[in-house]
Amino acid sequence: MTIPPIDGTVTATAASGETAKRRHIVVRLLQDPVAICCIFVLLLLTAASVLAPFLTDQDPIKSSLAETLAPMSQQHPLGADGVGRDVVARLLYGGQTSLAAACVAVLVAFAVGVPAGLFGGYYRGRADAILAWASNFIMAVPAIIILLVVMAAVSQSTYVAMAVLGLIVSPSVYRLVRASVVSVREELFVDAAKVSGLSDARIMRRHILPVVQAPSIIQAAQIFGVSIGIQAGIAFLGLGSPTEASWGAMLNDAFANIYSAPLLLLWPALIICMTTASLALLANSLRDSLSGSRRRPTRHSDRVRDGAPSSEGSAAGDFAEVADDVLLAVDHLKVDYPVDGGRRTVVDGVSLTVRRGQVLGLVGESGSGKSQTAFSLLGLLPPEARVSAGRLLFDGAEMKGLGRSAMNRLRGKRIAYVPQEPMSNLDPSFTIGSQLAEPVRQHMKVSAKEAKALLLGLLERVGINDPARVYSSYPHQISGGMAQRVLIAGAISCDPHLLIADEPTTALDVTVQAEILDLIRSLQAERNMGVILVTHDFGVVADICDRVAVMHTGKIVETASVKELFSTPHHEYTRMLLSSTLEDAKPRSPLKSTPKLPKRAQTA
Numbered sequence: 001m002t003i004p005p006i007d008g009t010v011t012a013t014a015a016s017g018e019t020a021k022r023r024h025i026v027v028r029l030l031q032d033p034v035a036i037c038c039i040f041v042l043l044l045l046t047a048a049s050v051l052a053p054f055l056t057d058q059d060p061i062k063s064s065l066a067e068t069l070a071p072m073s074q075q076h077p078l079g080a081d082g083v084g085r086d087v088v089a090r091l092l093y094g095g096q097t098s099l100a101a102a103c104v105a106v107l108v109a110f111a112v113g114v115p116a117g118l119f120g121g122y123y124r125g126r127a128d129a130i131l132a133w134a135s136n137f138i139m140a141v142p143a144i145i146i147l148l149v150v151m152a153a154v155s156q157s158t159y160v161a162m163a164v165l166g167l168i169v170s171p172s173v174y175r176l177v178r179a180s181v182v183s184v185r186e187e188l189f190v191d192a193a194k195v196s197g198l199s200d201a202r203i204m205r206r207h208i209l210p211v212v213q214a215p216s217i218i219q220a221a222q223i224f225g226v227s228i229g230i231q232a233g234i235a236f237l238g239l240g241s242p243t244e245a246s247w248g249a250m251l252n253d254a255f256a257n258i259y260s261a262p263l264l265l266l267w268p269a270l271i272i273c274m275t276t277a278s279l280a281l282l283a284n285s286l287r288d289s290l291s292g293s294r295r296r297p298t299r300h301s302d303r304v305r306d307g308a309p310s311s312e313g314s315a316a317g318d319f320a321e322v323a324d325d326v327l328l329a330v331d332h333l334k335v336d337y338p339v340d341g342g343r344r345t346v347v348d349g350v351s352l353t354v355r356r357g358q359v360l361g362l363v364g365e366s367g368s369g370k371s372q373t374a375f376s377l378l379g380l381l382p383p384e385a386r387v388s389a390g391r392l393l394f395d396g397a398e399m400k401g402l403g404r405s406a407m408n409r410l411r412g413k414r415i416a417y418v419p420q421e422p423m424s425n426l427d428p429s430f431t432i433g434s435q436l437a438e439p440v441r442q443h444m445k446v447s448a449k450e451a452k453a454l455l456l457g458l459l460e461r462v463g464i465n466d467p468a469r470v471y472s473s474y475p476h477q478i479s480g481g482m483a484q485r486v487l488i489a490g491a492i493s494c495d496p497h498l499l500i501a502d503e504p505t506t507a508l509d510v511t512v513q514a515e516i517l518d519l520i521r522s523l524q525a526e527r528n529m530g531v532i533l534v535t536h537d538f539g540v541v542a543d544i545c546d547r548v549a550v551m552h553t554g555k556i557v558e559t560a561s562v563k564e565l566f567s568t569p570h571h572e573y574t575r576m577l578l579s580s581t582l583e584d585a586k587p588r589s590p591l592k593s594t595p596k597l598p599k600r601a602q603t604a
């Protein structure tokens with residue numbers, strides 16, 4: 001077995017990739033006007049504070065009773081406070097204290113939280129449990145009370161208070177880091193690094209810390225802003241050291257003179273608001289630029305699509321010529337997952353064809369791989385799934401190698417999906433109309449008004465009596481059957497060529513099942529759609545399918561027309577399935593005049 005050179009060329013490539021990624025993040029950040037304004041404000045404040053001795057010759061601490069509440073003048077551009085101290089000098093020197101003390105809080109929070117998160121997330125076990133308990137305990141303690149006690153009984157220094165604050169907020173850093181570590185430590189590249197003999201410290205530094213970096217920067221900005229606010233709060237309560245100029249102490253002094261010199265309150269309040277708002281907005285912009293540039297986890301399936309075709313499958317064999325009426329041609333589709341150091345194949349060389357206007361039933365017992373086959377066609381498998389195929393032709397074009405945006409353009413527009421559980425596929429926080437309209441507007445490039453008109457017509461078409469009411473309803477206000485009609489309306493809204501329905505009636509009341517099947521069949525005939533109907537129910541197959549593919553342990557064991565399959569099943573597994581289904585089955589009544597289906601659904 002060859003172990004990839006983790007420390008060699010791969011590392012060099014990865015390092016240059018990381019550098020490029022960082023550069024990309026900075027570029028994105030600098031393209032954001034909000035971020036630029038925030039950075040400018042923060043740099044200005046920091047520079048002014050650092051350069052305070054050069055910007056003013058006034059002493060920020062020394063009081064002068066003769067200049068108590070002195071008005072604005074050349075000597076005191078913003079006046080003097082209640083004990084005659086220059087406001088500008090106090091703002092500038094106060095910035096030194098406030099910004100440096102906020103740095104102390106951030107440093108302590110990260111010095112405690114990052115190692116604890118790395119250790120707990122990486123090693124888990126008992127140490128992790130103890131750290132989790134300690135973090136819960138610290139978080140349960142009211143921070144402001146602790147700070148007041150420390151300042152009253154231990155030290156009045158803002159720096160000491162902020163060090164304690166750092167300790168108090170360190171559990172939030174711990175939690176963030178731990179969550180990031182847990183999500184990355186199961187990755188195959190971490191296992192590969194272990195196999196290659198890298199030490200834990202090196203794995204953490206190389207593979208785990210880079211993942212933790214981005215969210216940590218955002219959290220540092222947030223903690224920085226919060227600690228400036230808290231400093232102001234405790235100084236405002238009069239707990240700061242009298243020998244330290246700070247923005248909070250200025251607030252305290254200004255409050256004492258609020259009636260005689262209200263402007264004194266304005267300057268520190270303005271500067272505190274500007275600093276905390278800039279930090280909060282900068283954190284938001286950072287998050288946006290990081291999420292915009294975050295590398296999409298490389299799906300094994302993508303590798304197959306992007307790279308050279310897998311050697312598996314007979315690319316040139318079964319589908320050398322694809323007839324014009326073939327909508328979908330799948331050749332030797334394979335899906336496998338990592339399990340206990342190996343891989344488990346759940347779809348094993350599936351080849352199938354769907355013609356335009358044809359309904360293909362995909363049947364098999366639970367776990368036979370029906371849904372995995374359907375999801376791989378939709379490109380919806382989890383990242384750990386590895387997908388390969390000889391060919392995946394849709395509408396005459398190869399789907400393999402399609403990027404995410406091309407796949408998104410196909411999904412919803414040309415390939416639509418009807419799920420098994422309609423209710424859990426509707427977001428309870430949004431109205432049905434808004435959920436249906438979004439993809440229509442995106443794919444069809446129509447206005448909100450046009451999308452609504454189109455959808456109201458479709459809701460009526462799928463048998464909903466009061467489309468306008470349902471359009472403005474929330475999912476909990478409609479029944480499961482109606483939710484499935486809504487999803488079917490959504491699925492056909494962009495006029496797809498292929499509809500993949502994964503057990504669309506399983507979660508529904510028996511009385512509604514036949515109506516939904518009838519609806520799918522009538523829509524399919526009306527629009528000449530190809531349909532893949534995933535089901536384990538031969539009754540459903542008999543009702544609406546033209547052809548059937550029988551799946552067993554990830555393989556298609558038999559494909560035939562419905563008539564042939566029921567009259568002369570060839571494969572032993574098909575016979576077994578048919579006999580077990582028919583043994584307990586009640587005869588199904590024909591669907592032709594389902595009493596509950598609204599008239600327009602049948603006649604339209």
Ligand SMILES: Nc1ncnc2c1ncn2[C@@H]1O[C@H](COP(=O)(O)OP(=O)(O)OP(=O)(O)O)[C@@H](O)[C@H]1O
Nearest residue numbers: 337346364365366367368369370371372373382536
């Ligand atoms: N993320 C995963 N990791 C590992 N195995 C998985 C994963 N998802 C599905 N499988 C396995 O793939 C196999 C096929 O699952 P699939 O959902 O396609 O079955 P199915 O035929 O649709 O069954 P059902 O009718 O119960 O949904 C199952 O054995 C399942 O345990």
